Amino acid sequence: MSPRLAVKDISFFERPVLFARPFRFGAIVINGTPQAFVRVEIEVEGKGRATGASAEFLVAKWFDKRPHLSPEETIAELRRSLLIARELYLAHSDFETAFGLHAACIGAQIEACAREDIPPLAAAYGPAEIDKAILDALLRATGANFFDGMAANIAGVDARLSRDLADSDVAQFLAGRQRLERVAIRHTVGMDDRIEGEGGIADSNENAGARYFKLKLNGDPVHDADRLIRIGRELTTLPHDYSVTLDANEQYADLAVLGALVERLGRDAELRPIASKLLYIEQPMPRDITRQSPLGALARRDFIVDEADDSYDAFPIARALGYRGISSKSCKGIYKSVINATRAAKWSAAGEKCFITGEDLTCQAGLAVQQDLALGALIGVTHAERNGHHYVDGFGDTPATEAEAFLAGHPDLYTRDGGKVRLAIHDGDLLTGSLTTPGFATSAHPDWSAMSPLQQPTARIPLEKAV
Secondary structure (H helix, E strand, C coil), X not given: CCCCEEEEEXXXXXXXXXXXXXXXXXXXXXXXXXXXXXXXXXEECCCEEEEEEEEEECCCCCCCCCCCCCHHHHHHHHHHHHHHHHHHHHHCCCCECHHHHHHHHHHHHHHHHHHCCCCHHHHCHHHHHHHHHHHHHHHHHHCCEHHHHHHCCCCCCXXXXXXXCCHHHHHHHHHCCCCCCEEEEEEEECCCCCCCCCCCCCCHHHHCCCCEEEEECCCCHHHHHHHHHHHHHHHCCCCCXXXXXXXXXXXXXXXXXXXXXXXXXXXXXXXXXXXXXXXXEECCCCHHHHHCCCCHHHHHCCEEECCCCCCCCHHHXXXXXXXXXXXXXXXXXXXXXXXXXXXXXXXXXXXXXXXXXXXXXXXXXXXXXXXXXXXXXXXXXXXXXXXXXXXXXXXXXXXXXXXXXXHHHCCCCEEEECCEEEECCECCEEECHHHHCEECCCCCCXXXXXXXXXXXXXXXXXXXXXX
């Protein structure tokens, strides 16, 4: 029987994070972004009160890429998503399981955000962050670590939001979970990142010994192919084997343009260092076009959806279009990742190749990277894109005492280098042993006094209602 809880308080904070280098993906360049923090207090039946926490970047122009919106407006959407979710979660005063509370709020969250012209992917951000903090508090209240707690289904995850599954499918999947002791990093190569020479993709000081590489695309098949040829030449100089994934971040306009790149991957000898090592292509087309465009013959390459994953039925819809996988990101919802991993396992057991991947956009050192890493290690993600260690200088401007607390609590995950506490990468891998502490993968909480309250955005009125 999963324990029941009631949420007593939810608080939001934020802290600016400057990047060590520009990060260009899709049509935007990011030099820094705020990081949001969530603190919740819950009461667990028979266990008393406990506090939990979570964190995530407020990233511009990813959750909502519509061109008429400024980067600042899309960040404001995420703040509104958090605030709307807070009202909904606090309105449920009765005791409920952690997942039951999520299930009771997610539909109303999507509807309330839609009234403010906030799309589903951004709408899910608020519940995703609150759910992580609630789970952290629940695990602390019961003295359980994330992996044992989820294997016992402490959150009460069931199939009520996924009509294609049965409750027994979810319970069986979770009961069989065993923590991955190591998760390989997938080194991101942004559109503005250096390719050749010192500081380039094959420089071990730059790639931290990675065996997996995630290569960003810009949607122009000629430009992308030429750039991939250059990257392939560098990767062949590595002293070890490697694999790659490609991520277009919705930049390919349609199937015809995408087909031009896939065709070159199949015939161009200069692209063989990439094509022969390619695991999958991620979210090539805009999310709306994706839903209208069966891959057809292009499905001879494996494709996954990411930005098109904005609902609990997104994976079955994508599968019917020829996609084989879907991304897990804690900023899109930990419970949706569990449900999608259950689906991938069930479909694969029936003889179909289906999989779930780890894609990182918003995970900075500390709470965010630890909780996302633990989620992947639970559901079987053997390698995951990790941006935080690459684009941010360690813990950035986080107070030294806070960074030191995370280092002390997770000495296998962090190291002190060059006067900074940084992510510790062991032969291209991250270790997960210290994530077995009671709570959601963290023995430390941030210094709440060293950050500002969440900025208060104004509710946006849809254009059609502003006349």
